[in-house]
Amino acid sequence: MTFVTDTPLSLAQPEDAHTRADWEAATAAVLRKSRKLAEDAPDSDVWQKLTRTTLDGIAVTPLGLPGGTTTSVRPSRAGSWDIRSLVSGPDAKLANEAALVDLDGGVTSLWLAADESTDVAATLAGVLLDLAPVVLDAPGATTAVAEAFLALPGAKHPDSNLGIDPLGAMLREVPVAIDDAVAQLQTLAGKARQHDIRAIAVDATAAHDLGASDAQELGWSIAVGVAYLRWLSAHGLSVAEAAGQIEFRYAVTDEQFPSIAKLRAARVLWARVLEVSGASAGPDGGIPQRQHAVTSRPMLSKYDPYVNMLRGTVAAFAAGVGGADAVTVLPFDSANGLPEGFGRRIARNVNHLLIDESHVAAVADPAGGAYAVEQLTSDLAEAGWAEFLRLEAEWEGGHDFDGFRSRVAAVVEAREADIARRKRPLTGLSEFPNLAETLPQRAPDPLNDRVRRYGASFEELRDTPATRPVFLATLGPIAQHTARATFAANLFAAGGVAVEVAGPTSGVEDVVAAYRATAEPSPVVCLAGTDAVYTEWGQAAAEALREAGAQRVVIAGKATDYVDDSAAMGVDALSFLNRTREALA
Numbered sequence: 001m002t003f004v005t006d007t008p009l010s011l012a013q014p015e016d017a018h019t020r021a022d023w024e025a026a027t028a029a030v031l032r033k034s035r036k037l038a039e040d041a042p043d044s045d046v047w048q049k050l051t052r053t054t055l056d057g058i059a060v061t062p063l064g065l066p067g068g069t070t071t072s073v074r075p076s077r078a079g080s081w082d083i084r085s086l087v088s089g090p091d092a093k094l095a096n097e098a099a100l101v102d103l104d105g106g107v108t109s110l111w112l113a114a115d116e117s118t119d120v121a122a123t124l125a126g127v128l129l130d131l132a133p134v135v136l137d138a139p140g141a142t143t144a145v146a147e148a149f150l151a152l153p154g155a156k157h158p159d160s161n162l163g164i165d166p167l168g169a170m171l172r173e174v175p176v177a178i179d180d181a182v183a184q185l186q187t188l189a190g191k192a193r194q195h196d197i198r199a200i201a202v203d204a205t206a207a208h209d210l211g212a213s214d215a216q217e218l219g220w221s222i223a224v225g226v227a228y229l230r231w232l233s234a235h236g237l238s239v240a241e242a243a244g245q246i247e248f249r250y251a252v253t254d255e256q257f258p259s260i261a262k263l264r265a266a267r268v269l270w271a272r273v274l275e276v277s278g279a280s281a282g283p284d285g286g287i288p289q290r291q292h293a294v295t296s297r298p299m300l301s302k303y304d305p306y307v308n309m310l311r312g313t314v315a316a317f318a319a320g321v322g323g324a325d326a327v328t329v330l331p332f333d334s335a336n337g338l339p340e341g342f343g344r345r346i347a348r349n350v351n352h353l354l355i356d357e358s359h360v361a362a363v364a365d366p367a368g369g370a371y372a373v374e375q376l377t378s379d380l381a382e383a384g385w386a387e388f389l390r391l392e393a394e395w396e397g398g399h400d401f402d403g404f405r406s407r408v409a410a411v412v413e414a415r416e417a418d419i420a421r422r423k424r425p426l427t428g429l430s431e432f433p434n435l436a437e438t439l440p441q442r443a444p445d446p447l448n449d450r451v452r453r454y455g456a457s458f459e460e461l462r463d464t465p466a467t468r469p470v471f472l473a474t475l476g477p478i479a480q481h482t483a484r485a486t487f488a489a490n491l492f493a494a495g496g497v498a499v500e501v502a503g504p505t506s507g508v509e510d511v512v513a514a515y516r517a518t519a520e521p522s523p524v525v526c527l528a529g530t531d532a533v534y535t536e537w538g539q540a541a542a543e544a545l546r547e548a549g550a551q552r553v554v555i556a557g558k559a560t561d562y563v564d565d566s567a568a569m570g571v572d573a574l575s576f577l578n579r580t581r582e583a584l585a
Helices: 018-032 043-050 092-104 140-150 166-171 179-193 212-236 239-243 256-276 307-322 341-357 369-393 402-420 446-451 456-463 479-493 508-516 531-547 571-584
Strands: 082-087 109-113 134-137 161-164 198-203 246-252 288-295 327-328 470-474 500-503 522-526 552-556 565-567
Touching: 018 043, 018 246, 018 256, 018 402, 043 166, 082 092, 082 140, 082 307, 082 341, 092 109, 092 341, 109 140, 134 140, 134 198, 140 161, 140 179, 140 522, 161 179, 166 179, 166 212, 179 198, 179 212, 179 327, 198 239, 212 239, 212 246, 212 256, 212 402, 239 256, 246 307, 256 307, 288 307, 307 479, 402 571, 456 479, 456 571, 470 479, 470 508, 470 531, 479 522, 479 552, 479 565, 479 571, 508 531, 522 531, 522 571, 531 552, 552 571
Parallel strands: 082 109, 082 327, 109 134, 134 161, 161 198, 198 246, 246 288, 288 327, 470 500, 470 522, 522 552, 552 565
Antiparallel strands: none
16 A cells, blocks of 8 residues: 655644754753853754764764665674674683683684784683684784684684784784785685685774774775785685675774764675675675674773773674674773683673663664664765775775874874863763772783773873872862862862862861861862852962962862963863873972
8 A cells, every 4th residue: 555645644643743943942942051052042053062073074963854865784694693702811721711601601702812822722622613603813823823723623613714804914013014915815715715614804993993983994994805805806716705705893882873883884885895896686785794893992991990881881782783793892801901700701791681681683773764873874984985995095006004094193183182171081080080999900911002092191190190189279168169179179080189178168268277287288279169259269269378388279160360270171181180290299
């Protein structure tokens, strides 16, 4: 039956039907109340106020609107995704125990990070290789580790993968000659085909770990995938056979919608590559892109690491919704070193909760048809394709990564600026830090050397706490000073600086008395109070504190002419904290 009407079909009752103008008016009222929108500004300005721009320059609006571009290639998996745990570490016995415990706990495949010293046989002892796929990751010893794996009995699961990725290794600055890389890939791909397993893992986390944006990560992965198709085609494989040898690995972060859109866009881009290569067949792009999603290592923090459980859960949710075939949740204590049993158990259980209790895997493409996600998918696909074309042009005369590294460096600089100003807050590190916390002690993990975490600059400050506190000169009773005092105390703590608090005060004499009562009066004091109090006696308090020995006076709020520095919303926190620590030293 076909239903045709001149007006859109609405299932809402008349009193519940609203227009775009109605939404703008309601939203504008909220923004005006919070002083984020001027009283005389038009209601339509709410779109500009609430639109966020990604590091790729893509505008993400507060609501998706009908009429946007619909871009999707449905995921290839049906039902639950493959729960894949990362196994690594120099001690083969401990790594083997971790692998077996994970498999007993419901993990369905293993991702083995190895090097030239890894005893592959001992690490995988007792693993039923015909039932549990193993994906190798040995950028510095690819051939040796691959051959050691192929020598194991039963290493023929079709989803196992030798993990060959020479271009990814080169991006990670592993010394690999391009001619050797081509020969290595062609030889090992032949051996993999003999064992009926995959040979190649295009590891886009090599770009992500450098700080690449989502579009740069997409462009890198497609450029590398195309290069490998060419190498294998030159060795006698058809494009379809070559594509069947490749699995793609992407990072997912706690920015769930960009992560969902990135995985969807990746399938779109790869389907386009296969289409123009003559390997496409079927309504969904023919040979599907097999995706392994791993929660981002750079987004983790070694301080307040338990927050990483939340980051990992959101990222894993995005991976499942985005259609990943396999998902690895890094344990929450990964940034502290080699994860221990508790962290590994929580990591695998995140997948079980999402699959078995939240039923995220019950729908093939739950984000499909959502206007906002469809538009973001389309925009990311376009930006990723543009980056792919740039890499194609740069690689015509050889695989030179300088241009790509330069573009990634620009993104890193922009992200660092946002983090420094806490526009991208890191809970437990740049926001709400706990100077009294005791960090979990873990053995060093060489995999952490691959990345610089997003909060590394704040972590470096916390690693060497200031030896002296700042005196927090709270002006007035608690009700008046608590908001700015809390803001200032949290800001100082983010830089490893403790505070000594004056407490409730009624005037300049109370503040100075509290300052002199400290064991060793600090050279740095910070005024914290209301604007009215600052106007009434803030300057007098600053002058009296200087006479009492303070060498640097800071104010929590807007700068004034009687202080040396100020701490307000939007301040470059890193610069402010470094100035403060220098004064304390």
